[in-house]
């Protein structure tokens with residue numbers, strides 16, 4: 130048994146400290162709030178030989194709440210009648226304290242009066258012992274209430290740990306999902322996600338009877354760029370071009386993806402041919418506007434792209450492969466007619 134008096138000053142444990150406490154090995158800890166020295170001595174003697182029970186006491190009602198919050202007992206023994214204070218007022222204060230709300234309280238009383246007992250339980254006491262108790266019974270009750278409080282803390286700590294690990298798992302899954310959808314070099318969607326998204330939007334366009342447009346774009350004379358400036362610089366161009374393309378599609382459903390190598394694609398749900406062509410022109414201008422020097426390009430003195438654009442009405446039939454083929458033909462035609470331009474299907 131260890132003891133402490135009210136003169137010990139402790140900081141109250143915070144909720145997180147309490148959950149740390151809950152993860153530790155618990156000791157039973159009893160706090161007696163009683164002004165009578167004789168009662169203190171009786172309880173002290175009762176638990177003296179119990180090596181797993183710590184004993185604390187407080188003789189002043191005014192210090193009781195702070196003392197209880199500081200020492201975080203596993204059970205409080207509360208005197209019913211104290212100078213200037215009704216012990217039940219203190220019980221109510223424990224119940225209103227975030228740190229003590231669930232700490233078991235045993236009321237110590239000199240009377241067995243049923244109405245007083247009733248008031249004690251209404252105030253939030255868990256048990257009621259008449260001061261003529263024998264010490265074996267008191268120790269048994271201290272153990273019983275302490276054990277159930279510790280079980281409660283350990284259960285709360287287990288729930289909190291479970292909740293935390295669920296949150297971490299969800300965050301890891303979200304990150305994993307993001308990574309499986311993202312192209313490592315450019316940070317925009319990858320080909321796998323492009324394929325999934327295209328299927329999903331094709332079906333949506335079929336259901337909603339809306340058009341679905343696709344842009345396919347390719348960096349002009351990119352082999353010459355790599356040959357002139359090196360692959361590392363080439364990678365940087367792909368990153369910057371990818372960002373410019375992604376910035377082009379302004380609607381939330383638009384999806385820019387790296388289609389492969391130096392090819393990019395933009396899926397434009399609910400967008401007709403005129404809208405697709407307009408956006409294609411805008412992206413083409415945006416990439417040229419980056420002003421990245423490309424002195425060996427056959428299209429300009431800076432990095433440019435060629436863009437193919439086509440639109441499908443899935444409700445009328447056709448398939449994704451057919452749409453991609455038409456866009457690819459347009460891209461080929463843009464390349465053939467001089468690069469740095471848009472070729473849109475009629």
Ligand SMILES: Nc1nc2c(ncn2[C@@H]2O[C@H](COP(=O)(O)OP(=O)(O)OP(=O)(O)O)[C@@H](O)[C@H]2O)c(=O)[nH]1
Nearest residue numbers: 347348349350351352353355360363364390391464
């Ligand atoms: N740096 C870099 N180069 C890449 C990457 N992926 C593809 N390339 C290069 O892109 C170049 C594409 O060359 P081509 O298909 O001949 O086309 P191009 O030189 O752009 O010519 P046009 O399309 O006709 O304008 C090849 O040299 C590829 O090695 C990449 O991730 N990083």
